[in-house]
Amino acid sequence: MTQPLLSVKNLTVEFKTRTGTVHALENVSFDIGAGQIIGIIGESGSGKSVCAYTIMGILDRAARVTSGEILFEGRDVLAMRRAERNQWRGAEASIIFQSPRTALNPIRSVGDQICDVIARHLPVPAAEVRKRAIDALRQVRIPDPERRMKAYPYELSGGLCQRVGIASALACSPRLLIADEPTTGLDVTTQAVVMDLMRDLARARGLAVALITHDLALASEYCDHLAIMHAGHVVETGPTTQVIAAPRHPYTQRLLRSVPSSVTCLADLEAIDGSLPDLRRNDLSPCRFAERCTRRLSTCDAPALHLENSGPGRFVACRNPL
Amino acid sequence: MTRATLDTLRYNLRENRLNLVAFLLFALILLCAIFGPWLAPYDPLQSNADVALQPPSAQHWFGTDQLGRDLFSRVLTATRLDLTLAFSAVILSCTIGSIIGAIVGYRGGIVDGVTSRLVDVLMAFPLFVLAMAMVAALGNSIINVIYATAVINLPFYIRLTRTEVRVRRDLAYVEAAKVAGASDFRILTKFLLPNVASPIVIQASVNLGWAVLNAAGLSFLGLGVKPPTPEWGIMVAEGAKFITSGEWWIAFFPSLALMLTVFTFNLLGDALRDILDPRMRT
Amino acid sequence: MTDLLATRDLEMHFPMERRSFLGPRDRLHAVDGINLRISAGEAVGLVGESGCGKSTLSRLICRLADPTAGEILLNGRSITDKSAAEFGRSPLRRQIQMVFQDPTESLAPHLTVFELIADPVRRLLGVTDKTLLAKTVRDSATAVNLPEALLTRYPHQLSGGQKARVGIARAVAVNPRLMVLDEPTSALDVSVQATVLQLLDKLRRERGIALLFVSHDLTVVRLLCQRIAVMYLGQIVEEGSTAQVYDGPRHPYTRALLSAVPTLQPRAVKRQRLEGEPQTPINPSPSRCRFGGRCPIEAGLCIEKAPDLRDLGGGHLARCHFA
Numbered sequence: 001m002t003q004p005l006l007s008v009k010n011l012t013v014e015f016k017t018r019t020g021t022v023h024a025l026e027n028v029s030f031d032i033g034a035g036q037i038i039g040i041i042g043e044s045g046s047g048k049s050v051c052a053y054t055i056m057g058i059l060d061r062a063a064r065v066t067s068g069e070i071l072f073e074g075r076d077v078l079a080m081r082r083a084e085r086n087q088w089r090g091a092e093a094s095i096i097f098q099s100p101r102t103a104l105n106p107i108r109s110v111g112d113q114i115c116d117v118i119a120r121h122l123p124v125p126a127a128e129v130r131k132r133a134i135d136a137l138r139q140v141r142i143p144d145p146e147r148r149m150k151a152y153p154y155e156l157s158g159g160l161c162q163r164v165g166i167a168s169a170l171a172c173s174p175r176l177l178i179a180d181e182p183t184t185g186l187d188v189t190t191q192a193v194v195m196d197l198m199r200d201l202a203r204a205r206g207l208a209v210a211l212i213t214h215d216l217a218l219a220s221e222y223c224d225h226l227a228i229m230h231a232g233h234v235v236e237t238g239p240t241t242q243v244i245a246a247p248r249h250p251y252t253q254r255l256l257r258s259v260p261s262s263v264t265c266l267a268d269l270e271a272i273d274g275s276l277p278d279l280r281r282n283d284l285s286p287c288r289f290a291e292r293c294t295r296r297l298s299t300c301d302a303p304a305l306h307l308e309n310s311g312p313g314r315f316v317a318c319r320n321p322l
Numbered sequence: 323m324t325r326a327t328l329d330t331l332r333y334n335l336r337e338n339r340l341n342l343v344a345f346l347l348f349a350l351i352l353l354c355a356i357f358g359p360w361l362a363p364y365d366p367l368q369s370n371a372d373v374a375l376q377p378p379s380a381q382h383w384f385g386t387d388q389l390g391r392d393l394f395s396r397v398l399t400a401t402r403l404d405l406t407l408a409f410s411a412v413i414l415s416c417t418i419g420s421i422i423g424a425i426v427g428y429r430g431g432i433v434d435g436v437t438s439r440l441v442d443v444l445m446a447f448p449l450f451v452l453a454m455a456m457v458a459a460l461g462n463s464i465i466n467v468i469y470a471t472a473v474i475n476l477p478f479y480i481r482l483t484r485t486e487v488r489v490r491r492d493l494a495y496v497e498a499a500k501v502a503g504a505s506d507f508r509i510l511t512k513f514l515l516p517n518v519a520s521p522i523v524i525q526a527s528v529n530l531g532w533a534v535l536n537a538a539g540l541s542f543l544g545l546g547v548k549p550p551t552p553e554w555g556i557m558v559a560e561g562a563k564f565i566t567s568g569e570w571w572i573a574f575f576p577s578l579a580l581m582l583t584v585f586t587f588n589l590l591g592d593a594l595r596d597i598l599d600p601r602m603r604t
Numbered sequence: 605m606t607d608l609l610a611t612r613d614l615e616m617h618f619p620m621e622r623r624s625f626l627g628p629r630d631r632l633h634a635v636d637g638i639n640l641r642i643s644a645g646e647a648v649g650l651v652g653e654s655g656c657g658k659s660t661l662s663r664l665i666c667r668l669a670d671p672t673a674g675e676i677l678l679n680g681r682s683i684t685d686k687s688a689a690e691f692g693r694s695p696l697r698r699q700i701q702m703v704f705q706d707p708t709e710s711l712a713p714h715l716t717v718f719e720l721i722a723d724p725v726r727r728l729l730g731v732t733d734k735t736l737l738a739k740t741v742r743d744s745a746t747a748v749n750l751p752e753a754l755l756t757r758y759p760h761q762l763s764g765g766q767k768a769r770v771g772i773a774r775a776v777a778v779n780p781r782l783m784v785l786d787e788p789t790s791a792l793d794v795s796v797q798a799t800v801l802q803l804l805d806k807l808r809r810e811r812g813i814a815l816l817f818v819s820h821d822l823t824v825v826r827l828l829c830q831r832i833a834v835m836y837l838g839q840i841v842e843e844g845s846t847a848q849v850y851d852g853p854r855h856p857y858t859r860a861l862l863s864a865v866p867t868l869q870p871r872a873v874k875r876q877r878l879e880g881e882p883q884t885p886i887n888p889s890p891s892r893c894r895f896g897g898r899c900p901i902e903a904g905l906c907i908e909k910a911p912d913l914r915d916l917g918g919g920h921l922a923r924c925h926f927a
Contacts, residue, residue, distance in 0.1 A: 502724030
């Protein structure tokens with residue numbers, strides 16, 4: 001079994017706010033293999049974005065990683081010094097954000113911004129930097145890349161802006177790309193083009209991609225593996241087809257049944273009653289879905305609930321799995 | 323809503339010491355204004371030639387002026403007048419300016435264009451000179467000082483309210499109000515103005531500092547307040563004559579009071595912005 | 605069945621900045637020649653992507669803006685002969701209500717939930733008696749499954765799903781005949797979306813309220829609506845029953861749209877990706893099909909003559925020479 005490219009182990013993150021400490025992530029663990037596309041699925045408040053930001057090291061100042069490791073090819077990223085981390089971020093791992101136009105600097109041309117990224121990580125002369133930038137734009141299938149280098153973000157459509165975002169993220173050929181809700185706000189036809197592009201690039205370069213999204217249908221079309229998150233926990237992981245065809249965690253099942261494209265008539269659509277537990281409480285039960293779960297047992301309140309192996313490549317954190 | 327504001331207030335005062343200082347200073351100045359005349363150890367108008375031009379001492383904390391009047395009592399008593407001038411002017415210009423700005427910002431079009439150009443014209447004048455001209459033209463009295471100060475502050479409120487209303491008039495909850503059959507007047511009074519109140523209040527508190535300075539400046543030049551009324555501006559004017567002869571305290575202490583007051587209002591404005599601006603809440 | 609609402613050649617053109625001092629102004633064709641019909645108690649889905657004009661059309665139908673040409677008929681009588689402001693003052697205002705996209709932005713932050721629902725009731729139903737008003741508000745809240753305890757809260761104290769329900773309660777409280785919903789679930793989590801959709805369906809069936817559901821999400825529209833109209837660059841390019849449009853799309857744009865929508869169940873739709881940039885909505889050519897430049901089956905005819913909306917039989921309409 002080859003070592004996974006990225007291995008998150010028992011990551012626990014807290015935020016200090018004026019109304020209490022938010023237990024944003026607890027014992028989050030998952031692996032990403034080289035060249036795999038993994039979908040990290042969760043609704044609002046699940047902690048999926050916090051996960052992404054912790055991996056990249058761009059968390060808010062109020063956040064604290066209280067335990068866990070993030071191993072990138074065996075090296076603990078959390079233990080890196082600042083200079084090493086800055087170099088790692090961009091050259092070995094990269095991130096693209098939602099709202100592509102706001103992720104770009106509005107007063108600088110697109111070409112300048114990509115050149116910046118390249119120049120910061122690769123010690124090559126300026127002419128070479130520019131050549132690589134044009135090449136990066138060409139790789140994301142932007143027509144007429146030399147001319148587009150001079151364009152400003154406001155001149156480009158949302159889809160083009162996101163492609164520029166991808167270009168600058170991949171400019172230094174990282175091995176891991178984290179895409180945080182990259183298609184929110186894009187038209188569905190544009191979304192399809194951008195996602196196809198990401199998948200093609202990933203396959204061509206052996207790039208590992210972590211797609212953070214709330215759209216289960218989108219993940220089912222593009223991801224090899226899924227990690228389902230709920231209220232700061234990873235509740236289930238496994239190959240996409242298996243997780244969707246035969247979910248093991250009750251939350252996964254309820255989530256699947258609430259997706260409109262999974263039912264044929266409105267009456268079959270299911271909502272999940274109740275709401276997320278308040279993550280500021282200090283008495284949170286080990287299973288944070290227990291309050292809303294229809295399969296709850298008395299053993300569900302027992303401490304030490306971990307992800308357990310339930311088949312080849314499948315893990316579930318549940319005492320009464322399906 | 324007020325509960326949430328109080329909570330934020332309490333949190334903010336705990337976290338940011340400067341804001342606490344701002345509120346304490348403001349409370350101090352307010353107390354001086356309200357209770358000044360009773361707390362003053364001497365009658366501010368009582369002249370006593372025997373003790374004229376005395377430097378600060380145990381009997382006269384701020385010393386005495388050329389007529390033997392206790393400076394501390396005068397500075398303390400003047401607080402009330404100066405604050406009254408500032409508050410009156412600011413309340414007047416804030417109310418009228420906000421109403422004009424709200425109507426203009428909501429309507430847009432020609433009304434907006436014309437009003438904005440008029441405001442531009444007004445702001446093209448050196449405002450203090452304009453105030454001087456107004457007082458000189460209308461007559462040398464306290465009420466005219468208030469009017470003049472109010473007029474030159476009008477543009478700020480018109481512009482501020484206009485912008486804030488313009489930003490909000492296309493928001494969904496305004497459209498929702500229209501769908502619910504609300505008239506323009508209702509939309510302005512019930513939906514827009516309550517939301518716009520915060521930035522106006524913040525502007526007003528900073529404005530108070532400027533208005534005090536303005537009133538004092540006019541008095542310094544002999545416009546508005548007449549001697550022997552204790553007022554910081556006049557006192558600085560009187561004291562200026564004595565600086566070169568070494569009696570520095572006559573001008574110094576009123577200036578200090580002015581400076582402290584303006585400083586307090588500026589700090590207060592910052593503090594209020596921290597507390598009221600929803601975007602800055604954690 | 606007589607139509608509850610019908611639009612005739614409805615048009616909304618926005619004038620743009622003049623390019624030269626006395627030259628003609630460019631016009632942005634946001635909505636062009638729309639003939640849409642909604643029957644009483646029917647749910648019609650209006651689908652399209654950004655820039656297609658669906659939001660503008662929804663605001664026109666809700667009489668928040670005046671069209672530049674064309675008319676809107678409510679129960680056979682024109683409601684565009686008066687201005688939008690006059691409509692707001694007339695008793696017809698309560699017949700058409702709107703539910704907005706962003707529940708956070710559409711609820712005034714300084715008013716309680718009770719006040720937010722009570723405001724239209726007071727104004728449009730003329731209810732001044734306090735007890736009657738309170739009862740109407742409570743009934744409305746119950747109809748949307750909003751707990752009574754929330755009536756004293758402020759919007760920022762509610763969850764996304766609760767806020768969405770307040771928006772619906774407010775619209776339903778005055779008993780309208782038509783509710784225009786502008787992407788009401790796109791800001792909600794998918795697990796909450798189901799509640800809102802089922803609630804809307806229940807209100808439609810029980811109270812006979814027609815729905816105009818504007819959305820970019822075809823999978824949602826398919827579950828809630830009986831008829832679907834697909835918009836592109838200001839025009840309706842395909843219209844028909846849900847089964848006709850979703851299972852048998854005839855316009856190439858609808859096909860591309862359907863193939864792009866990610867679904868959990870694999871579909872039989874052929875995979876199509878649209879290349880090319882869309883045409884501009886500013887001064888579009890009157891003789892060219894507006895889907896040209898991106899259409900996979902574009903031919904010479906498409907550049908010479910813009911297609912009309914043709915009836916393909918059974919109430920299925922498509923704007924394409926080759927449908």
